[in-house]
Amino acid sequence: MNKQHNIVDLARELGRAISEMRTFMRQNLQVKIREQNVDITFELLEILGILFRKDGVNQQEIADVIVKDKSSMTYLIDNLEKRGMVERREDQNDRRSKLIYLTEKGRALEKELNPWIREMYEKATMGMEMNDLQVALSQIQKMNENLRKQ
16 A cells, blocks of 8 residues: 555544544533533534634634535524524625624623533543644644645
């Protein structure tokens, strides 16, 4: 077997492992959400997670990150808006565009969820070294960039 074939097989396994990790994280969060009686779906939580990191994002940017089509995004954002978690505001740089912002209720949920999310990541990284995670992150980012270029 040549070197390129081995790297392709390893990349395939890495992709599977990332997908499996995402599934486990989703399951962990859903269990915690049910235990704590929080009325939110994982899809809504994905959107909120983006806004927790950077408030005031346009709908298309969110859709690009969580890989949802425009109609699905509209439905999900409408749902969050009805729940009082987010609000749409006009983009001062482009009046045709709306930016999505967390409300006070959305920020309160962030404070409630952060300990669970931190606990999940602490569990996931048990026995790992910071340097190993930095190298893994760097390599995954490089793979993402390579795929984005095509």
